[in-house]
Amino acid sequence: MNCSDVEKWLSAYMDGELIPARKDAVASHLGSCEACRSRLAEWKAVWQALDALPAAAPSPAFRSRLAARIRESERPPVSERFERFLIPVSAAAVALLGFWIGYIAGGRQASSAGIPDSVSPIASTAYLDSFNSVPTASLGDIYLSLNDAIGSEETP
Amino acid sequence: MQDTDLMLRVQKGDEAAFNTIVERYQKRILDLCTRYVGNPADGEEVAMDVFFQLYRTRLDYRPEAKLSTYLYRIAVNRSLNRIRDRKRRRLVSFEWLRRDRPFDPGAPDEERPDSMLETAEREALVRGAVDGLPEKQKTALLLRRTEELSYEEIAAAMGTTVSAVESLLFRARETLKKKLRPVIS
Numbered sequence: 001m002n003c004s005d006v007e008k009w010l011s012a013y014m015d016g017e018l019i020p021a022r023k024d025a026v027a028s029h030l031g032s033c034e035a036c037r038s039r040l041a042e043w044k045a046v047w048q049a050l051d052a053l054p055a056a057a058p059s060p061a062f063r064s065r066l067a068a069r070i071r072e073s074e075r076p077p078v079s080e081r082f083e084r085f086l087i088p089v090s091a092a093a094v095a096l097l098g099f100w101i102g103y104i105a106g107g108r109q110a111s112s113a114g115i116p117d118s119v120s121p122i123a124s125t126a127y128l129d130s131f132n133s134v135p136t137a138s139l140g141d142i143y144l145s146l147n148d149a150i151g152s153e154e155t156p
Numbered sequence: 157m158q159d160t161d162l163m164l165r166v167q168k169g170d171e172a173a174f175n176t177i178v179e180r181y182q183k184r185i186l187d188l189c190t191r192y193v194g195n196p197a198d199g200e201e202v203a204m205d206v207f208f209q210l211y212r213t214r215l216d217y218r219p220e221a222k223l224s225t226y227l228y229r230i231a232v233n234r235s236l237n238r239i240r241d242r243k244r245r246r247l248v249s250f251e252w253l254r255r256d257r258p259f260d261p262g263a264p265d266e267e268r269p270d271s272m273l274e275t276a277e278r279e280a281l282v283r284g285a286v287d288g289l290p291e292k293q294k295t296a297l298l299l300r301r302t303e304e305l306s307y308e309e310i311a312a313a314m315g316t317t318v319s320a321v322e323s324l325l326f327r328a329r330e331t332l333k334k335k336l337r338p339v340i341s
C-alpha cells in the first residue's frame with residue numbers, strides 16, 4: 001500500500017468503515033509515513049472545525065405547536081363541517097314542517113267533514129300513548145306540547 | 157419500547173406512542189435540519205414539518221424500514237426543499253432588499269469583543285464551506301458528522317450504495333480541507 005492508496009482510504013479509516021485487513025494496512029503505513037500522518041491530522045482538524053456549526057435546542061413550545069398543527073389538520077374542512085351541522089338541522093326543520101302541515105290539513109278536514117266531537121279525544125289519547133316517554137326538547141316532546149295546546153284550546 | 161412497535165401503535169391511533177417518538181428523535185432531527193438549512197428558526201420549522209409528515213403518512217410506514225432511516229430521509233428532503241424555496245424567494249426579493257436595506261458595514265461588530273467576532277467569523281466560514289458543497293456531499297457529511305450514522309445507515313437514508321457514500325465523504329472532506337484552511341491552521 002503506497003501513499004496514494006492510503007489517501008484514498010483515509011476518510012473511511014477515520015470513520016471506522018474499513019474492512020479489518022485494509023484498516024490494519026492503513027494503520028501500519030501511518031506508523032511509518034510522516035506525510036500520511038500529517039494528512040490524517042489535517043483531516044481530523046477539518047472534522048473538528050465543523051463543531052463551529054451550532055447545535056440546536058428545541059424551543060419549549062415545539063411539542064405543543066406540533067400537537068396543535070396535527071389537531072388542526074385533522075379537523076374536517078369548513079364546507080364539510082357546515083354540511084355536518086346543516087343535515088340534522090334541515091332534517092328537523094322538514095319534520096317540523098310536516099307536522100305543522102299535517103296539523104293544519106287535519107284540522108281543516110275534521111271541521112269540514114263534520115266528524116263528531118267525541119271522536120277526537122279518543123284519537124289523541126291513542127297518539128299520546130305511543131309518545132309516552134319522550135326526551136325533553138325532542139321532536140316527540142314538541143309534538144306533545146303542540147297537542148296539549150290544541151287540546152286545551154278545544155276542550156273548554 | 158422499540159421504534160417499530162411504537163410506530164405500529166401510532167398507526168392504530170395511539171397518541172402517546174407518537175409523543176414518545178417525537179421525544180426520542182426531536183433533538184437529532186432538529187440538529188440535522190438546523191445545520192442543513194443554516195439557521196435555528198428555519199431548522200425548527202423544518203423539524204416540525206418532518207414530524208408532521210411522519211404523522212400524516214403514518215399508515216405508509218412499513219416495519220421493515222428502520223424508523224430513524226425513514227425520519228432522516230424525510231428530514232433531508234424537507235431541508236432541501238426549504239433551501240430551494242429560500243433561493244427562489246431570494247432571487248425575487250433581491251432588488252427589493254438592496255433598495256430598502258443598505259449594507260451597513262460592521263456597525264454591530266464594533267461592540268462585540270474580539271473572541272465573539274472570531275467565533276462568528278469562524279462559524280460563517282464553516283457554514284459557507286458546508287453550504288457550498290454539492291447537495292449529496294453535504295447530506296452525507298451532515299448525516300455522518302451530526303448524526304454519526306454508519307455508511308450503511310447513510311446509504312439507506314439517501315437511497316444510495318455504501319461505496320457511493322464512501323466517495324461522497326471523501327470528496328466532501330477534500331473540498332472542506334481547501335476551504336477551511338484559514339481556520340484549521
Ligand SMILES: [Zn+2]
Pocket residue numbers: 002003004006029033034035036037
Ligand atoms: Zn504515506
